[in-house]
Amino acid sequence: MSAGNMHIKLKVWRQSNSNTQGGFENYSLDTVSPDMSFLEMFDVLNEQLIETGTEPVAFDHDCREGICGMCSMYINGQPHGPLRGVTTCQLHMRSFKDGDTIVVEPWRAEAFPVIKDLVVDRDAFDRVIAAGGFVSVNTGNAQDANSLPIPKVAADDAFAAAACIGCGACVAACKNASAMLFVSAKISQLALLPQGQAERNIRAEKMVAQMDAEGFGACTNTGACAAECPKEISLENIARMNREYIGAKLSSSAV
Amino acid sequence: MATSSNLDAKIPQGPIETKWSKYKSSVALVNPANKRNLEIIVVGTGLAGASAAATLAEMGYKVKAFCFQDSPRRAHSIAAQGGINAAKNYQNDGDSVYRLFYDTIKGGDYRAREGNVHRLAEVSGNIIDQCVAAGVPFAREYGGLLSNRSFGGTQVQRTFYAAGQTGQQLLLGAYSGLQRQVGMGTVKMYNRHEMLDVVNIDGKCRGIIARNLITGEVERHGGHAVLLCTGGYGNVFYLSTNAMGSNVTAAWKAHKRGAYFGNPCFTQIHPTCIPVSGEHQSKLTLMSESLRNDGRIWVPKKKNDTRPGNEIPEDERDYYLERRYPAFGNLVPRDIASRAAKERCDAGYGVGTSKLAVFLDFAAAVERYGKGEANKNNIVNPSKEDITIWGKAVVKEKYGNLFDMYKQITGEDPYEVPMRIYPAVHYTMGGLWVDYNLMTTVPGLYCLGEANFSDHGANRLGASALMQGLADGYFVIPYTIGSYLSKEIGTGKISTDHPEFIKVEKEVKDRIDTLIKIQGKTSPELFHRRLGQIMWDKCGMARNAQGLKEAIVEIRELRKQFWSDVKVMGNTTEFNPELDKAGRVADFIELGELMCIDALTREESCGGHFREEHQTEEGEALRDDENFMFVSAWEHKAQEEWELHKEELIYDNIKIAQRSYK
Numbered sequence: 001m002s003a004g005n006m007h008i009k010l011k012v013w014r015q016s017n018s019n020t021q022g023g024f025e026n027y028s029l030d031t032v033s034p035d036m037s038f039l040e041m042f043d044v045l046n047e048q049l050i051e052t053g054t055e056p057v058a059f060d061h062d063c064r065e066g067i068c069g070m071c072s073m074y075i076n077g078q079p080h081g082p083l084r085g086v087t088t089c090q091l092h093m094r095s096f097k098d099g100d101t102i103v104v105e106p107w108r109a110e111a112f113p114v115i116k117d118l119v120v121d122r123d124a125f126d127r128v129i130a131a132g133g134f135v136s137v138n139t140g141n142a143q144d145a146n147s148l149p150i151p152k153v154a155a156d157d158a159f160a161a162a163a164c165i166g167c168g169a170c171v172a173a174c175k176n177a178s179a180m181l182f183v184s185a186k187i188s189q190l191a192l193l194p195q196g197q198a199e200r201n202i203r204a205e206k207m208v209a210q211m212d213a214e215g216f217g218a219c220t221n222t223g224a225c226a227a228e229c230p231k232e233i234s235l236e237n238i239a240r241m242n243r244e245y246i247g248a249k250l251s252s253s254a255v
Numbered sequence: 256m257a258t259s260s261n262l263d264a265k266i267p268q269g270p271i272e273t274k275w276s277k278y279k280s281s282v283a284l285v286n287p288a289n290k291r292n293l294e295i296i297v298v299g300t301g302l303a304g305a306s307a308a309a310t311l312a313e314m315g316y317k318v319k320a321f322c323f324q325d326s327p328r329r330a331h332s333i334a335a336q337g338g339i340n341a342a343k344n345y346q347n348d349g350d351s352v353y354r355l356f357y358d359t360i361k362g363g364d365y366r367a368r369e370g371n372v373h374r375l376a377e378v379s380g381n382i383i384d385q386c387v388a389a390g391v392p393f394a395r396e397y398g399g400l401l402s403n404r405s406f407g408g409t410q411v412q413r414t415f416y417a418a419g420q421t422g423q424q425l426l427l428g429a430y431s432g433l434q435r436q437v438g439m440g441t442v443k444m445y446n447r448h449e450m451l452d453v454v455n456i457d458g459k460c461r462g463i464i465a466r467n468l469i470t471g472e473v474e475r476h477g478g479h480a481v482l483l484c485t486g487g488y489g490n491v492f493y494l495s496t497n498a499m500g501s502n503v504t505a506a507w508k509a510h511k512r513g514a515y516f517g518n519p520c521f522t523q524i525h526p527t528c529i530p531v532s533g534e535h536q537s538k539l540t541l542m543s544e545s546l547r548n549d550g551r552i553w554v555p556k557k558k559n560d561t562r563p564g565n566e567i568p569e570d571e572r573d574y575y576l577e578r579r580y581p582a583f584g585n586l587v588p589r590d591i592a593s594r595a596a597k598e599r600c601d602a603g604y605g606v607g608t609s610k611l612a613v614f615l616d617f618a619a620a621v622e623r624y625g626k627g628e629a630n631k632n633n634i635v636n637p638s639k640e641d642i643t644i645w646g647k648a649v650v651k652e653k654y655g656n657l658f659d660m661y662k663q664i665t666g667e668d669p670y671e672v673p674m675r676i677y678p679a680v681h682y683t684m685g686g687l688w689v690d691y692n693l694m695t696t697v698p699g700l701y702c703l704g705e706a707n708f709s710d711h712g713a714n715r716l717g718a719s720a721l722m723q724g725l726a727d728g729y730f731v732i733p734y735t736i737g738s739y740l741s742k743e744i745g746t747g748k749i750s751t752d753h754p755e756f757i758k759v760e761k762e763v764k765d766r767i768d769t770l771i772k773i774q775g776k777t778s779p780e781l782f783h784r785r786l787g788q789i790m791w792d793k794c795g796m797a798r799n800a801q802g803l804k805e806a807i808v809e810i811r812e813l814r815k816q817f818w819s820d821v822k823v824m825g826n827t828t829e830f831n832p833e834l835d836k837a838g839r840v841a842d843f844i845e846l847g848e849l850m851c852i853d854a855l856t857r858e859e860s861c862g863g864h865f866r867e868e869h870q871t872e873e874g875e876a877l878r879d880d881e882n883f884m885f886v887s888a889w890e891h892k893a894q895e896e897w898e899l900h901k902e903e904l905i906y907d908n909i910k911i912a913q914r915s916y917k
Contacts, residue, residue, distance in 0.1 A: 040535045063329075070329050070334050159418065
């Protein structure tokens with residue numbers, strides 16, 4: 001099994017930088033193997049472009065095993081493509097048919113400006129975490145790990161929320177470009193654990209304030225975010241975050 | 256090639272148990288008012304970098320952190336699956352600091368430094384405490400206490416984990432600590448920046464040259480100390496379990512500016528990875544070693560057996576690890592498991608279309624767990640179907656994400672048919688040589704985590720990489736850096752207008768321009784593939800003198816071709832991943848040459864370094880302690896020219912033995 005014989009047509013968004021207009025370019029590939037990952041298919045495309053003296057398509061990617069959250073293609077109208085619970089790098093060409101035309105775009109959101117082609121700037125997420133997505137514990141202050149028993153259910157629920165890879169698919173999927181699923185996953189993780197209790201209120205307030213400041217849209221509970229999330233982060237987190245936020249607002253004078 | 260032995264590892268005097276505590280209570284301190292005026296540059300934001308940057312900022316230093324990814328949370332530590340070791344002895348199975356120390360030295364095949372490894376074992380427990388306090392959701396038992404599992408090369412349960420995503424949870428914990436400091440303004444974060452050189456002034460490291468990967472701008476950054484936390488160099492083999500962006504550039508530039516490179520040939524080939532499926536393959540995916548706790552590894556007893564694994568009867572299977580190593584069975588260390596798989600495949604017993612794979616089978620575990628569930632629920636005479644359903648549910652809880660990943664990549668369902676696995680390049684024990692303080696041979700230039708050579712000898716045990724990264728960043732460098740910075744309080748701000756900064760910046764810019772101007776015919780990607788092929792064939796799982804000599808010649812030729820025929824598209828003042836890649840491949844090519852020279856020089860087999868000329872009659876690695884019990888630290892002299900310095904390894908606390916897992 002080396003090069004395959006699938007024919008694939010691609011419509012790919014090309015844009016030089018954030019100050020220029022972009023547009024679609026058409027490409028076709030004739031030696032796609034069903035065992036290739038979607039990004040390996042882009043590797044083949046780029047080698048082909050380089051051979052013909054065309055600038056290759058810029059796209060974000062790193063671990064290629066579905067965990068770093070760097071890959072970010074909007075494929076046929078869906079972030080990370082057609083499969084549920086799968087990142088672009090783990091999507092394989094066997095999920096497509098010979099002769100298919102595939103449309104590939106960058107994430108579209110005001111808070112995620114395009115850097116080039118399919119690459120966007122997701123610094124806004126880092127700033128939201130910096131606003132409160134942590135437990136304030138300096139190195140060296142910790143007590144023995146087993147002195148703090150945590151019910152397995154709480155630990156498991158916290159883990160499920162903490163599995164978020166910060167890719168931004170939720171924002172890309174949302175018609176309002178809301179970041180509620182991302183923000184709520186971190187708020188939930190820490191709200192579910194005893195370690196997060198001390199800063200529970202201030203965390204919810206500060207992270208939500210930063211989220212709004214970044215220009216993410218409002219949430220209308222459509223649920224597209226959870227449906228498209230490659231890590232299947234649950235919509236329940238948004239409900240929990242709303243509860244945390246309202247509770248915080250009722251009792252707090254900060255922010 | 257000249258050799259000399261003048262390396263001082265600066266190991267504190269005294270008994271091994273008290274070296275670190277004595278060091279800590281006597282190391283020079285920097286007072287808070289002075290810390291505010293001292294700047295530290297941290298390159299890389301994986302476990303070592305993020306934990307170091309956050310901790311140093313908490314202490315009051317001014318920190319600048321750099322990563323080439325779009326966010327510090329993307330560093331490849333995130334992909335570590337199985338777990339993190341700590342000598343907590345929560346399972347009451349006889350674990351201790353000494354045992355973790357002993358296992359690590361033995362696992363490393365007696366090529367690691369006693370003082371460093373003991374310190375690592377000592378701080379291992381603090382890491383778990385710190386991570387739990389920061390909100391890392393480790394796996395727990397129903398009583399609310401932490402759960403443990405065992406990992407290859409040990410007989411105790413000391414591995415803490417979060418499903419198959421331990422690295423992710425630990426990195427996100429360290430990242431959140433880092434972001435907290437970013438939010439407080441004590442760390443300035445430079446993402447999408449790549450370090451392209453270090454700047455030394457009057458014999459001390461005083462800063463770096465970095466390139467903004469979005470604008471292409473080349474920048475000078477000054478600091479009183481520079482910490483390289485830039486990970487391993489496994490991508491020199493092209494195919495590896497590393498991320499696509501993982502590279503050696505930062506460490507290599509430091510090497511060319513005076514930092515010695517330690518044991519470059521010590522690379523770890525991980526036994527349980529998904530086999531290569533075709534020429535298009537861009538990377539290999541690991542299946543966590545934790546799977547070997549429950550999975551049994553086997554090949555058919557008959558050569559060229561093409562039946563699906565689940566149709567081959569029990570008595571026609573060769574569970575070769577259990578056969579060869581009855582004491583450790585499927586839990587032998589990685590180097591041994593990898594070589595055993597290669598041996599079976601080379602002998603013609605491999606499975607799958609490529610015949611370069613062995614089975615990792617969970618059928619026995621499903622049955623065992625299914626019966627256990629029946630027992631737990633007082634069900635007598637359960638049906639075989641029910642046992643299978645319950646057993647699969649238990650396996651899913653333990654390894655669900657790994658099974659899903661396997662299915663996604665191969666299109667096969669591992670709950671039904673055995674997984675196919677084959678060894679792949681995973682980790683590099685070698686790296687920049689550092690002393691006990693984690694300082695390289697350049698004063699003020701430190702190296703932490705996988706990027707340094709220090710703790711794993713010739714083979715790293717499973718679940719020890721996360722431990723070392725966080726030990727270095729959270730608990731070692733915050734102390735050891737004081738011994739250097741306490742003498743820098745009078746230095747004042749480092750000016751980046753110094754002629755040395757201007758000179759190095761120009762060299763960096765010239766190299767970038769050269770790469771763009773060659774406009775040959777071959778993409779950086781193709782050069783990388785060619786290098787990888789040479790390295791895998793001749794400096795991979797088994798090495799011999801003739802192959803290594805050939806490889807050196809081929810790599811030198813490849814380097815010349817690269818610099819005359821590489822084709823880099825785009826320009827230097829924009830976002831240009833091709834240009835980034837070209838620079839990294841150029842450095843990998845030079846590193847590959849040094850790795851082969853090191854492998855050729857080390858005329859013994861130890862850990863992951865297997866020289867075919869040096870093996871026992873049974874095909875096990877044969878060390879030569881009399882002549883090779885040292886760290887090879889290579890000093891770069893000129894193109895194709897290095898000097899070997901030896902750091903003798905002294906074992907006062909461990910009896911040296913031929914490593915046996917039988």
